[in-house]
Amino acid sequence: MTGTDAPTKERSAVRSLLRLWPYVRPVRTRLACAAFVAVLASCLGLVIPLVLKWIVDGPVADRDPGGVWLGALYLLLLGLTEAALFGLRRWLVARPLAGVEAAMRGDLYRHLQRLPVAFHDRWPSGQLLSRGTTDLMLLRMFLAFPLTFLLVNGVTILVGFVILLQQQWSLGLVLLGPVIPLVMLCHAFESKYSLVARRSQDQVGDLTTVVEESVLGIRVIKGFGRHRSQAHAFRELSLTLRGTELTKARLLAWIWAVITALPELAVGAALVLGTVQVADGELSAGTLVAFLSTALALRWPVESIGFLLAVSQDAATATERYFEVMDAREEAEGDTPRPSTQPSPTSLTPTYAPPPSAPPSVPPRDGIFFDGVVFRYPDAHDDAPPVLAHIDLHVRPGETMALVGATGSGKTTLTTLVPRLHEVTGGRITLDGRDITSIPRERLRELVSVAFEEPTLFSASVGENVLMGAGDGDGEAELVRALDTAQAGFVHRLPQGTATQVGEQGLSLSGGQRQRLALARAVVGRPRFLVLDDPLSALDVHTEALVEAALRRVLADTTALVVAHRPSTVLLADRVALLSDGRIAAVGTHQELLHSSDEYAWLMSGTGDSGAVSKKGDTA
Numbered sequence: 001m002t003g004t005d006a007p008t009k010e011r012s013a014v015r016s017l018l019r020l021w022p023y024v025r026p027v028r029t030r031l032a033c034a035a036f037v038a039v040l041a042s043c044l045g046l047v048i049p050l051v052l053k054w055i056v057d058g059p060v061a062d063r064d065p066g067g068v069w070l071g072a073l074y075l076l077l078l079g080l081t082e083a084a085l086f087g088l089r090r091w092l093v094a095r096p097l098a099g100v101e102a103a104m105r106g107d108l109y110r111h112l113q114r115l116p117v118a119f120h121d122r123w124p125s126g127q128l129l130s131r132g133t134t135d136l137m138l139l140r141m142f143l144a145f146p147l148t149f150l151l152v153n154g155v156t157i158l159v160g161f162v163i164l165l166q167q168q169w170s171l172g173l174v175l176l177g178p179v180i181p182l183v184m185l186c187h188a189f190e191s192k193y194s195l196v197a198r199r200s201q202d203q204v205g206d207l208t209t210v211v212e213e214s215v216l217g218i219r220v221i222k223g224f225g226r227h228r229s230q231a232h233a234f235r236e237l238s239l240t241l242r243g244t245e246l247t248k249a250r251l252l253a254w255i256w257a258v259i260t261a262l263p264e265l266a267v268g269a270a271l272v273l274g275t276v277q278v279a280d281g282e283l284s285a286g287t288l289v290a291f292l293s294t295a296l297a298l299r300w301p302v303e304s305i306g307f308l309l310a311v312s313q314d315a316a317t318a319t320e321r322y323f324e325v326m327d328a329r330e331e332a333e334g335d336t337p338r339p340s341t342q343p344s345p346t347s348l349t350p351t352y353a354p355p356p357s358a359p360p361s362v363p364p365r366d367g368i369f370f371d372g373v374v375f376r377y378p379d380a381h382d383d384a385p386p387v388l389a390h391i392d393l394h395v396r397p398g399e400t401m402a403l404v405g406a407t408g409s410g411k412t413t414l415t416t417l418v419p420r421l422h423e424v425t426g427g428r429i430t431l432d433g434r435d436i437t438s439i440p441r442e443r444l445r446e447l448v449s450v451a452f453e454e455p456t457l458f459s460a461s462v463g464e465n466v467l468m469g470a471g472d473g474d475g476e477a478e479l480v481r482a483l484d485t486a487q488a489g490f491v492h493r494l495p496q497g498t499a500t501q502v503g504e505q506g507l508s509l510s511g512g513q514r515q516r517l518a519l520a521r522a523v524v525g526r527p528r529f530l531v532l533d534d535p536l537s538a539l540d541v542h543t544e545a546l547v548e549a550a551l552r553r554v555l556a557d558t559t560a561l562v563v564a565h566r567p568s569t570v571l572l573a574d575r576v577a578l579l580s581d582g583r584i585a586a587v588g589t590h591q592e593l594l595h596s597s598d599e600y601a602w603l604m605s606g607t608g609d610s611g612a613v614s615k616k617g618d619t620a
């Protein structure tokens with residue numbers, strides 16, 4: 001989701017904001033108290049003109065200095081009480097609302113961790129970041145200020161008009177004149193502003209994505225001298241955002257001007273009419289002073305409505321964006337369709353029909369068993385053939401199977417299906433005879449350990465990074481063994497050994513060092529099944545040979561599927577499977593395949609053109 005595919009139709013701000021109720025519910029008493037205190041403070045402000053009327057018509061008219069001093073004292077007390085009440089309101093809301101924001105952020109983070117990989121493939125990370133930061137901050141501000149003040153100002157305006165009509169109903173009616181045009185204009189403003197608010201918040205997300213990519217890819221940018229083009233992309237987006245913000249400001253200026261001007265005109269008309277009435281002796285001077293003071297006291301509550309509506313729209317948009325992520329379905333245990341017996345949603349319409357996958361008729365076997373596995377990425381085009389068209393493969397218990405295939409043939413994709421990072425579209429995978437969809441995910445991911453070609457390290461110590469793959473009881477001894485297997489002895493030469501912090505994505509380590517730590521993480525828990533995606537690609541031949549020797553010992557009691565590009569990695573394996581055109585084209589030992597498969601021989605020789613060979617239609 002980016003700014004470009006944001007909803008463009010009108011939506012109800014109130015309905016969006018009501019979705020916040022479950023988070024606001026626990027602090028509702030405090031919020032209600034704060035609102036009550038604010039209404040009290042605001043209405044106290046309306047008593048000030050009445051005291052003024054008493055001073056003008058009483059002590060001033062009677063030339064009584066003592067009375068004037070008493071009036072001034074009342075005014076001072078009223079002002080101080082009003083200020084104290086507003087302070088109390090702020091104290092009442094500050095802590096609970098920080099809690100609401102933290103709870104929402106916590107839920108968002110937890111949910112993001114549980115969303116399937118397919119979701120993260122689709123969503124730019126900047127969009128997710130901006131929802132967890134800017135949008136939630138907007139919501140906290142909305143709950144702290146505009147929500148209360150929409151209520152407070154509404155009540156103040158209502159009470160104010162009752163006082164005005166009581167003081168002099170004809171002048172009060174003059175002030176009520178602009179209400180209907182103002183309501184219509186506010187409605188028009190809201191519908192326009194909501195669209196621009198959505199656009200602006202999505203653009204903040206896009207901008208965050210560019211900044212994040214620029215920081216993470218700083219080496220590529222510098223290496224290719226791409227600062228200018230990257231800066232240009234950033235400037236373009238930031239200018240677009242600036243344009244959107246200016247549109248927001250223009251709309252706000254327009255509604256603010258209208259909301260200020262119309263009541264001012266009405267107050268002007270009431271002043272003229274009131275002066276005539278005082279001159280005719282129909283109205284006391286004190287009443288006119290009180291009337292105009294009340295009208296002026298209502299200026300801020302009326303004028304702020306434009307601003308409050310705008311902030312409420314921003315908050316409604318932020319709520320909508322927050323729940324777009326929260327509504328995405330998490331990885332659930334038993335929700336996997338059984339595509340081998342039912343058609344998948346995508347397979348109902350495509351013009352390309354994958355070969356019919358036979359129902360899983362073969363009895364489940366021990367080890368890792370791929371039975372007629374079909375896979376298509378959820379966002380793939382309907383016409384595109386599935387990445388994996390029909391995979392039948394059996395990795396026997398304790399066996400190490402190398403997976404070889406041309407670039408883009410689907411090797412990585414196949415490895416992600418075993419720990420259910422993606423769900424199969426058809427067929428099934430069993431581990432020791434048990435369908436992986438019937439194994440609780442947490443258990444499945446304890447059974448299956450993975451290491452990917454692109455190793456990710458977290459901002460934590462080396463030890464913590466490696467032990468992420470360990471069971472609860474594993475400690476120092478397991479860590480040392482895993483580091484030894486992965487030939488990661490270099491960590492002992494780091495400044496604080498295994499306690500050394502490695503930076504974001506392990507930036508302070510070399511590619512090969514990071515790969516060895518990722519490998520150590522994969523083997524530390526002595527997993528029953530191991531899935532390695534070309535785990536030795538960044539190592540020099542000598543280190544690779546050492547890692548292989550150590551891995552062979554680990555792999556002896558583990559069932560492993562290892563993606564391999566190089567003969568040296570293939571030699572780790574008992575057998576090799578060749579993946580071609582979405583199927584397993586051949587299975588055998590390295591030597592057997594070298595003789596029986598041209599494509600395999602070509603892939604291992606590292607020369608020639610893959611397309612030419614793969615078109616030869618190698619068979620098993």
Ligand SMILES: Nc1ncnc2c1ncn2[C@@H]1O[C@H](COP(=O)(O)OP(=O)(O)OP(=O)(O)O)[C@@H](O)[C@H]1O
Pocket residue numbers: 121377379380387405406407408409410411412413414
């Ligand atoms: N998240 C994704 N969404 C859609 N298509 C994808 C996605 N990831 C990979 N693909 C496509 O699936 C195909 C197989 O990709 P995969 O990464 O599995 O190949 P591979 O055999 O591991 O390649 P390599 O040897 O280069 O690592 C490619 O055509 C790729 O474009």
